[in-house]
Amino acid sequence: MGRRASARLRLALPARFTAISGTQNCIIVDLSRTGARLAVVRPVAAGQQGYVELGRFELFGSIVRLEQRSGGGLNAISFDEPLAKAQVLEIRRYAEHFAERESAALREQARRWVSGQP
Numbered sequence: 736m737g738r739r740a741s742a743r744l745r746l747a748l749p750a751r752f753t754a755i756s757g758t759q760n761c762i763i764v765d766l767s768r769t770g771a772r773l774a775v776v777r778p779v780a781a782g783q784q785g786y787v788e789l790g791r792f793e794l795f796g797s798i799v800r801l802e803q804r805s806g807g808g809l810n811a812i813s814f815d816e817p818l819a820k821a822q823v824l825e826i827r828r829y830a831e832h833f834a835e836r837e838s839a840a841l842r843e844q845a846r847r848w849v850s851g852q853p
Contacts, residue, residue, distance in 0.1 A: 743767045744823060748830050752810070754785030754798070761810075763789065768823055770796065770813040778808035787812065790829050792822070 743765040752761040752773055762774040771787065771794070778801045779785070787794040800811035818826075847853070 744827055744830075746826075746830050748789065748833060750787050750789040752785055752787050752812075754779050754783045756783065761787070763787070764809065766823070766826060768814075768817045768820065770799070770811060773810045773812060774807065775810055776807040778803060778810050785812070789826065792826065794818070 745765050746763045748763045750761050750763050752759055756779050764772040764774050779798055781798050781801055783798045794814055796812040796814040798810050799813045802809040
């Protein structure tokens with residue numbers, strides 16, 4: 736077995752996956768220029784087309800593998816067009832700052848609740 740064509744970026748990033756079977760939340764487990772692995776509650780069959788919504792990105796592709804697990808599974812998606820290196824770097828930056836943004840939003844929500852603001 737040879738090396739991968741594109742290095743994989745390990746992530747644990749919430750996103751949404753839409754296919755003909757419906758839309759569901761997912762976790763991007765890893766990502767490369769050519770595809771990604773998605774943890775989903777309802778894995779879809781190989782061959783289905785769909786897209787991943789992540790921030791401002793919509794990543795279109797086809798499911799190439801399904802790994803069924805208890806409580807869900809993993810889908811591997813091959814992108815229709817390889818991502819540019821700059822896009823992968825932007826997604827990496829997005830992932831690095833995701834936890835900070837979520838924490839700040841939670842603090843703001845708590846502050847509004849304590850002060851009686853909607």
